[in-house]
Amino acid sequence: MTQENGFLARIKEIRLESTGVKSFVIEAADGADLPSWSPGAHVDLALAPGMNRQYSLCGNPADRRTARFAVLKELQSRGGSIMLHDRVELGDDLDVIAVRNHFPLVTAERxxxxxxxxxxxxxxxxxxxxxxxxxxxxxxxxxxxxxxMAFQDELEAFGDKVLIRPQDECGLLPLGKFLGTEEPGKVVYCCGPEPLIKAVEAYCAGWDESALQIERFHPKEQAPHAPDSAFDVELRRSDKMVTVHAGQSIADALEEVGVVIPRSCNEGTCGTCITKILEGIADHRDSFLRPKQRDKNNVIMVCCSRSRTPRLVLDV
Incomplete structure (x- = not known):
């Protein structure tokens, strides 16, 4: 689901959920209902010129009057979390660009x-x-x-369905015992720091790719790339040809000729700029597409990926 009907939000509540984590409850500044959303969705915020950030919604989708997201204060961040923690106050307005969901619940039994x-x-x-x-x-x-660890009080209400395991008390998470074996109808969802995601990916390496759903907040480590070289991009529907120079993103090159593809993170993690490939071979440099999705070579993240062929044709 992608909703491009952005709105001006007003901060209704700020709460300290744990050490370093604050939650923000927002409502529409004009009092209107908020866009509908489903679990896995995030709000795309424009915090300052050139500073767009995405934060997962963690409230109740049935509540159309308010929405809640949480932010970890990261001192080594690009500035978004520090701004929200240190400068944003009750009653302040936030520019919500869109509500998007690239991490939806799939149909499964377990x-x-x-x-x-x-x-x-x-x-x-x-x-x-x-x-x-x-x-x-x-x-x-x-x-x-x-x-x-945030939201423990809410999670404890689910009883033994939730296992809370602080590392200093319990050690590393017991992934093998918890995940078990691959079974028809079972799907695993994982979100967290890169070491955890890598561990879950390694454990589920032999499973069907659709049985593991992942969301990253930061780009994963990439294999070394060959030096950038220029390539041409044909925009089939726009009937334009654009040269993408070394060190330039496809998205930036397209904007120079007036073609704007919505994007947000500019790191290849959020999925906003995913674009269909008609011809050519992509040089994938994102942290969003899974291996089999990359192998299909039918989409590309134009904010960061490039082309392995002299010419790439996009459905734009």
Whole structure:
């Protein structure tokens, strides 16, 4: 689901959820209903010129008057989390560009959710939805210490469906015991820091790719790339040809000729700029597409990826 009907939001509530994590409850500044959303969705915020950030919604989708997202204050961040923690106050307005969902719940019989740190935010909404639907689900939640783990009071209300495991008390998460073996109808959702995601990916390496759903908040480490070289991009529907120079993104090159593809993170993590390929071979440099999706070579993230062929034809 992608909704481009942005709106001006007003901060109704700010709450300290754990050490380093604040939640923000927003409402429409004009009092209107908020766009509908489903678990896994995020708000795309324009915090300042050139500073767009995405934060997972963790409230109740049935509530059309307010929405909630949570933010971890990261001192080594690009500035968004520090701005929200230190400069934003009750009653301030936020520019919501869109509500998007590139991490939706799929149809399955059994769900195993694995969260690390701030990765609990999209999975909290999923847990609530799955519980309301009476489905088979469990959530394994880890963090450095109990003090750093947000929303524990809400999660404890689910009883033994949720396992809270602070690392300083319990060690590393027991992924093998929790995830078990691949079974028809079982799907794993994982969101959290890169070491956790890599561990879950490694454990599920032999499973069908659709049985593991992942959301990253930061770009993953990429294999070394050959030096950039220029290539041409044909925009089939726009009937234009554009040269993308070394060090220039496809999205930037397209904007120079007046063709704007919506994008947000500019790091290849959010999925906003995904674009269909008609001809040519992509040089994928994103952290969004899974290996089999890359192998299909039918889409590309134009904010960061390039072309392995002299010419790339896009359905734009």
């Amino acid at each position: 769900f195993r959710l694995v969260a690390g740190g701030i990765g609990i935010t999209p999975l909290l909404a999923m847990a609530r939805e799955l519980d309301q639907r009476g489905l088979d689900w469990q959530l394994l939640y880890g963090g450095r210490t109990r003090a750093h």
